[in-house]
Amino acid sequence: MQLTEYLKEKKQLINQQLELYVRDYSVPGRLQDSILHSVHAGGKRLRPILLLATAQAFEVQEEKVLGVASALEMVHTYSLIHDDLPAMDNDDLRRGKPTNHKRFDEATAILAGDALLTLSMQVIAEDPHLSDSERIYLIQELSKASGAKGMVEGQMQDMLSENVEVSLEKLENIHKNKTGQLLKFSILTGAYLGGVTDKVLTEMIKMAEALGLIFQIQDDILDITGDASVIGKPTGSDEGNHKSTYPQLLGLEGAIDQKEKYVQRALENLKNANIEGSTLSQLIQYLSIRDH
Amino acid sequence: MQLTEYLKEKKQLINQQLELYVRDYSVPGRLQDSILHSVHAGGKRLRPILLLATAQAFEVQEEKVLGVASALEMVHTYSLIHDDLPAMDNDDLRRGKPTNHKRFDEATAILAGDALLTLSMQVIAEDPHLSDSERIYLIQELSKASGAKGMVEGQMQDMLSENVEVSLEKLENIHKNKTGQLLKFSILTGAYLGGVTDKVLTEMIKMAEALGLIFQIQDDILDITGDASVIGKPTGSDEGNHKSTYPQLLGLEGAIDQKEKYVQRALENLKNANIEGSTLSQLIQYLSIRDH
Numbered sequence: 001m002q003l004t005e006y007l008k009e010k011k012q013l014i015n016q017q018l019e020l021y022v023r024d025y026s027v028p029g030r031l032q033d034s035i036l037h038s039v040h041a042g043g044k045r046l047r048p049i050l051l052l053a054t055a056q057a058f059e060v061q062e063e064k065v066l067g068v069a070s071a072l073e074m075v076h077t078y079s080l081i082h083d084d085l086p087a088m089d090n091d092d093l094r095r096g097k098p099t100n101h102k103r104f105d106e107a108t109a110i111l112a113g114d115a116l117l118t119l120s121m122q123v124i125a126e127d128p129h130l131s132d133s134e135r136i137y138l139i140q141e142l143s144k145a146s147g148a149k150g151m152v153e154g155q156m157q158d159m160l161s162e163n164v165e166v167s168l169e170k171l172e173n174i175h176k177n178k179t180g181q182l183l184k185f186s187i188l189t190g191a192y193l194g195g196v197t198d199k200v201l202t203e204m205i206k207m208a209e210a211l212g213l214i215f216q217i218q219d220d221i222l223d224i225t226g227d228a229s230v231i232g233k234p235t236g237s238d239e240g241n242h243k244s245t246y247p248q249l250l251g252l253e254g255a256i257d258q259k260e261k262y263v264q265r266a267l268e269n270l271k272n273a274n275i276e277g278s279t280l281s282q283l284i285q286y287l288s289i290r291d292h
Numbered sequence: 293m294q295l296t297e298y299l300k301e302k303k304q305l306i307n308q309q310l311e312l313y314v315r316d317y318s319v320p321g322r323l324q325d326s327i328l329h330s331v332h333a334g335g336k337r338l339r340p341i342l343l344l345a346t347a348q349a350f351e352v353q354e355e356k357v358l359g360v361a362s363a364l365e366m367v368h369t370y371s372l373i374h375d376d377l378p379a380m381d382n383d384d385l386r387r388g389k390p391t392n393h394k395r396f397d398e399a400t401a402i403l404a405g406d407a408l409l410t411l412s413m414q415v416i417a418e419d420p421h422l423s424d425s426e427r428i429y430l431i432q433e434l435s436k437a438s439g440a441k442g443m444v445e446g447q448m449q450d451m452l453s454e455n456v457e458v459s460l461e462k463l464e465n466i467h468k469n470k471t472g473q474l475l476k477f478s479i480l481t482g483a484y485l486g487g488v489t490d491k492v493l494t495e496m497i498k499m500a501e502a503l504g505l506i507f508q509i510q511d512d513i514l515d516i517t518g519d520a521s522v523i524g525k526p527t528g529s530d531e532g533n534h535k536s537t538y539p540q541l542l543g544l545e546g547a548i549d550q551k552e553k554y555v556q557r558a559l560e561n562l563k564n565a566n567i568e569g570s571t572l573s574q575l576i577q578y579l580s581i582r583d584h
Contacts, residue, residue, distance in 0.1 A: 107379040107451055110377065111374075111444050111447060113371075118440070118444065119408065121435045122435035122439060132425050139431060143411070144414060152406050156321070
């Protein structure tokens with residue numbers, strides 16, 4: 001299957017699942033409407049797709065990972081709703097649509113985020129395709145990745161770094177927490193449920209770390225060179241917000257070189273894990289050149 | 293032991309546990325400071341104490357429930373931080389201290405709440421005193437109680453009911469979700485870990501439902517007759533916010549009668565569960581006459 005076909009098919013699958021879960025775990029009304037607004041706002045569903053692709057590479061049945069892939073996207077969606085709030089990044093548009101608090105109001109957006117985070121844990125805890133020990137392992141890892149030593153701490157550090165000159169080391173640390181940990185969770189989950197050896201797991205974790213940085217560097221590059229109508233939000237916002245970025249610290253060419261270095265590393269990790277022929281290797285290259 | 297002694301001792305125990313967990317599951321810095329601010333702001337720790345008392349009544353070892361009791365208080369604390377935000381109830385004081393967003397800022401308060409909710413799930417998922425199936429059951433119940441069919445939906449409905457005349461039925465429904473579900477979780481957890489029969493479990497759930505309503509009626513009464521310096525927040529805020537309350541719908545005397553009816557029911561449930569001599573029966577009466 002072509003990668004574009006693959007991406008389209010899996011995105012639809014995840015969208016269906018998300019809609020089913022939200023309708024099942026909430027009651028009709030304003031809160032549900034607001035959750036569905038953000039869930040329908042779409043996005044590429046990269047995290048769940050990476051999870052599905054990793055699971056496939058290690059021969060895990062798709063139905064076994066659909067629940068946790070949806071839970072992961074719920075955590076990502078909740079974090080976007082809260083990050084867009086006026087008190088945080090104050091964004092009016094997300095993927096070309098009004099952000100949750102613009103379409104509804106701030107209180108509703110805060111609650112929609114809270115509900116999605118709670119729901120993500122419930123989805124894993126009730127997943128009939130997973131054993132109790134698998135559910136527990138995944139909840140442990142997801143809460144670590146998204147909590148006060150992971151994503152939430154990354155967002156805090158990101159906010160504290162606005163209008164402040166930060167080193168490349170500090171910048172990478174922020175991204176590792178803010179973006180990298182959830183990406184790592186997607187890869188880790190596929191490998192864990194595939195019952196891989198410790199050696200393979202180590203390679204996959206390294207791959208996931210490289211992938212997180214590829215993702216972020218390309219994000220920074222797109223903020224400079226991208227087309228706002230393709231990305232679905234205004235470009236140039238990093239400079240406007242005085243955020244440190246890779247192009248700013250390394251120059252645009254330097255950032256591109258750095259990204260290419262991580263791509264080579266990630267592909268090497270896949271080779272060491274004996275899955276260099278999998279869809280994951282196409283995904284790595286796609287992520288490094290994506291235009292939105 | 294006298295009830296006041298019991299309350300003091302258990303409150304200290306919970307406070308210690310909360311502090312340990314927060315320090316262990318986050319890194320030093322602004323986010324941790326902000327979480328600790330709200331954790332230290334205190335409160336009566338009623339939910340975890342109800343959990344401990346129920347566990348004791350059914351002869352469950354205290355160390356087995358300390359983790360989940362702390363997780364429960366984290367969920368309660370996160371909900372207070374978010375409810376206090378300007379976009380929600382816009383409160384400057386909580387238990388006589390500045391609310392999280394007043395002491396820090398709105399972005400930090402949102403993140404502190406998010407972190408506490410995430411942490412609560414991690415604490416249960418990693419609790420070495422619980423089996424995998426116990427952890428899963430408790431995460432299922434806690435996420436249901438606090439999610440989009442529980443606490444978060446209750447808060448949404450509560451906000452939608454401001455400046456609107458609501459019926460007693462609707463009011464009870466709001467409280468059942470907003471306050472009642474977490475109280476019910478505390479009772480349910482103690483009984484579940486005590487391995488009670490279905491008949492006893494049913495009595496305890498009924499007791500918990502009555503307790504939730506006792507708690508809320510007394511809250512409404514205190515907003516009229518209470519002493520602001522004892523409660524730690526201004527009184528009269530319900531009327532100021534145009535919120536429907538029991539005294540408003542039933543009159544002050546009517547509300548007191550209604551509360552007394554629920555107290556008798558709850559004590560009856562304890563008797564049917566064969567634990568009428570437990571600390572829980574003192575707690576029910578204490579909750580119905582508390583002054584803060």
